Every structure is written in structure tokens, then in C-alpha cells.
Amino acid sequence: PSPLPDEQSHALSFLEASQLRGRVLPFIVGVATLDLALAGFYWGVYVPHYAEPRPAYKLP
DSSP states (O other): SSSTTOOOOOOOHHHHHHHHHHHHHHHHHHHHHHHHHHHHHHHHHHHHSSOOOSSSSSSO
């Protein structure tokens, strides 16, 4: 028994699950794209300004 009568658990059918997957995929791709864009922006803007001007290793 659920604590509230309106909160009945609902099992998804295969058709409902496949329709949900189709709606969630663009959101997941969008979040991944935004994450890569922000990482690229960080790497291109902040890293060159705060990195050492010379290499941290010595060339032979």
C-alpha cells in the first residue's frame, strides 16, 4: 500500500518506454554537447593564461 492514494505505482509498457527513450535522447545529447563545448572553452581560454609559459619538462 502506498502512503497516499494518488501515488499508485505504474508499470511502463514496452511502447511507453520506447516513446520515453526517444524523448530523453535529445536531452542527453544536448547535455553532452554542452559539456564538451564548456570543456573546450575552458581549455582554450583559461588554460593558456594560467599555464606555465615554458614546458614543465626539459628537452634533450
